[in-house]
Amino acid sequence: MLKSVKAGDPLSSIEKQIDQDMIMRWAKLSGDFNRLHVDPEYARQTSFKGTIAHGPMSLAFLNELMMQCFEAGWAVGGKLLDVRFVAPIRPGDRIRIGGKIKEVQKKEEKYSVECDLSIEKQNGEKVVMGRAIGLLPGEEK
Amino acid sequence: MDKIYDKPELIFADLPVGKTFRPLDYPVSEELVQQFMETVGDRHPLYWDEGSAQRTHLRSPIAPPGLAAIYARLSYLQDHTMPSGGVLAKQEFDFHKAVYIGDTLKVKAKVMESYLDEKGRKRVTFLIEAENQKSQPISTVRLYAIWPK
Numbered sequence: 001m002l003k004s005v006k007a008g009d010p011l012s013s014i015e016k017q018i019d020q021d022m023i024m025r026w027a028k029l030s031g032d033f034n035r036l037h038v039d040p041e042y043a044r045q046t047s048f049k050g051t052i053a054h055g056p057m058s059l060a061f062l063n064e065l066m067m068q069c070f071e072a073g074w075a076v077g078g079k080l081l082d083v084r085f086v087a088p089i090r091p092g093d094r095i096r097i098g099g100k101i102k103e104v105q106k107k108e109e110k111y112s113v114e115c116d117l118s119i120e121k122q123n124g125e126k127v128v129m130g131r132a133i134g135l136l137p138g139e140e141k
Numbered sequence: 142m143d144k145i146y147d148k149p150e151l152i153f154a155d156l157p158v159g160k161t162f163r164p165l166d167y168p169v170s171e172e173l174v175q176q177f178m179e180t181v182g183d184r185h186p187l188y189w190d191e192g193s194a195q196r197t198h199l200r201s202p203i204a205p206p207g208l209a210a211i212y213a214r215l216s217y218l219q220d221h222t223m224p225s226g227g228v229l230a231k232q233e234f235d236f237h238k239a240v241y242i243g244d245t246l247k248v249k250a251k252v253m254e255s256y257l258d259e260k261g262r263k264r265v266t267f268l269i270e271a272e273n274q275k276s277q278p279i280s281t282v283r284l285y286a287i288w289p290k
Binding site for chain 1: 173176177179180181182183185187197198199203205206207209210211213214215218222223225228229230231232233234235236237238239
């Protein structure tokens with residue numbers, strides 16, 4: 001969990017290696033068997049030129065990062081805002097889920113921490129961007 | 142989870158403002174949480190370790206909040222499949238209360254916006270609200286999509 005935070009501080013980051021097997025497991029978990037995700041031959045014939053990861057999987061990654069940062073203060077009271085899917089994530093991509101603190105406000109007995117979030121590919125290309133607000137207990141500061 | 146190829150496509154013409162969908166019942170089992178952790182690679186102790194959970198106000202292990210990304214989508218696609226070529230443009234989540242293993246969520250989706258934008262793209266906004274078996278609000282999701290047809 002975040003202990004001492006101030007605007008501009010980077011969040012710890014998470015790295016993931018994406019492969020087709022992971023995409024297939026997400027399809028099974030979510031029930032989303034769209035051929036663009038699960039059928040490489042079909043996907044090669046589309047404008048994407050290959051399969052891409054499901055967008056909601058990226059939301060799961062952002063939630064993972066926020067749980068690392070805020071723990072219970074994410075599960076209850078967390079807000080994921082303005083999450084935009086800028087570019088597709090493909091099998092073979094190594095991605096980094098990270099962000100930085102934008103603003104910290106004291107609210108009653110808690111701190112409300114606003115963060116800018118992003119998911120980047122190994123070449124630095126941003127594929128998902130968004131913001132989040134999580135809560136930290138006051139005594140942790 | 143069964144494949145959904147045999148369901149009809151949900152097309153833009155079927156998504157007027159105000160449309161609601163039959164509520165989704167979404168049981169959150171230990172097996173589902175385990176499958177989520179393995180798929181995503183997120184093994185936060187609050188999902189599986191009683192001791193960690195007891196040291197917080199949560200008191201017992203919870204389900205990963207990221208499950209909302211799954212049940213939100215399912216809430217409007219129980220009886221349909223998504224046409225190919227759709228784009229998930231933007232999404233927002235508010236988490237009101239933790240989901241506990243063994244909970245069964247009731248998830249309701251409603252079309253809040255349905256229009257052609259200045260480029261003629263079909264825009265649809267869903268409001269998705271989940272509550273637990275005690276009718277306590279769990280999460281609110283806003284999902285902004287560009288519909289393919």
